[in-house]
Amino acid sequence: MTRGTSMNQESLKQHLARMVILLIGLTIAHLGVTLFLLANLGADPFNVLIQGLLRTEQQLSRLSFVTHGRIHMLVSFLIILVLLLVDKSYIRLGTLLCMILGGPIIDVFNFILSPLLAPLLTMPARIILNIIGCAILAYGMTIVIKSEAGTGPNDLVAVVLSDKTRIRFAYVRVSVDLCFAAAGFLLGGTVGIGTLICAFVVGPVAGFFLPYNERIIKRLISRL
Numbered sequence: 050m051t052r053g054t055s056m057n058q059e060s061l062k063q064h065l066a067r068m069v070i071l072l073i074g075l076t077i078a079h080l081g082v083t084l085f086l087l088a089n090l091g092a093d094p095f096n097v098l099i100q101g102l103l104r105t106e107q108q109l110s111r112l113s114f115v116t117h118g119r120i121h122m123l124v125s126f127l128i129i130l131v132l133l134l135v136d137k138s139y140i141r142l143g144t145l146l147c148m149i150l151g152g153p154i155i156d157v158f159n160f161i162l163s164p165l166l167a168p169l170l171t172m173p174a175r176i177i178l179n180i181i182g183c184a185i186l187a188y189g190m191t192i193v194i195k196s197e198a199g200t201g202p203n204d205l206v207a208v209v210l211s212d213k214t215r216i217r218f219a220y221v222r223v224s225v226d227l228c229f230a231a232a233g234f235l236l237g238g239t240v241g242i243g244t245l246i247c248a249f250v251v252g253p254v255a256g257f258f259l260p261y262n263e264r265i266i267k268r269l270i271s272r273l
Contacts, residue, residue, distance in 0.1 A: 062273045067198035070266055071143045072150075074192025079151055081186030083158035087166055088179035091241020094229035094248050095203040099124060101236025108237075122148070125202040132205055139209055143199020151201065179243045180250060187254035194255075195263045203229075207252075219256025223249060 059067075085093065092100060099121045106115050125148050132139050170178065194200050200208055211221040226248035234240045 060273065063270050066270055066273055067196045068143060070269070071146065071193050071196040071198040074189045074196060075147055075150060076154060076189070078186050078189025078193060079154040080158055081182045081184070081189055083155050083162060084178050084182030085186060085243065085247065086155070086159070087163060088170070088175040088182060088243055090175055090179050090243030090246070091239065092244060094226040094233070094244055096121070097233030097238040097240055097244055098229045098236070099233070101233035101238030104237035118152070128202040128206060132209060135209060139205055141199035143193070143196065144202060144205065145199070147193065147199060147201035176242070179246050183247050183250040184254050187251040188258050190251070191255050191258040191262045195259065195266045217256055218259055219252045222252030222255060226251065
């Protein structure tokens with residue numbers, strides 16, 4: 050039975066529960082993203098790619114209406130279109146919610162946490178905050194993935210590759226993040242120590258928690 054078929058047979062209550070679980074995971078993940086950004090040691094690998102694309106565009110055409118956020122949205126839509134051709138069952142409503150709600154959630158957490166943490170951020174504390182942020186991001190991401198209500202477009206690249214190749218998610222995620230970072234760096238993006246921490250922490254932490262969260266979410270959904 051395919052993923053799409055099994056999801057179609059679920060009740061409305063179960064669908065809604067998956068969406069709630071996704072939103073909880075999305076909130077946790079973006080708390081991690083916010084902590085990662087406050088550490089200010091480099092962008093995450095996907096945003097290094099976006100940064101590189103933006104700088105390349107600025108050098109070639111200098112269009113004033115092209116911004117980091119708009120390129121991020123465009124690349125996300127392109128990823129969704131490619132994945133629709135590969136296997137449309139991976140693209141769900143939650144995928145669009147991840148793309149739309151991520152930015153506002155980060156803004157809220159940044160507004161709350163920035164004044165509290167900024168005075169405390171010496172270099173050792175920034176590295177620790179970066180690692181903690183990446184770990185929280187990975188944990189929240191596993192909840193989003195195992196909700197099966199949708200996954201962020203950039204995370205879906207690793208999910209689909211892991212499913213199709215049968216290679217452990219942790220290894221695939223590290224490889225995908227390193228490819229994003231390398232491509233972004235070649236295009237002019239900035240790679241910092243935080244970028245490398247993110248690339249090597251998120252995959253293994255997510256790989257550890259994926260089966261654990263899968264069991265919990267299946268148990269919750271089956272009771273509805």
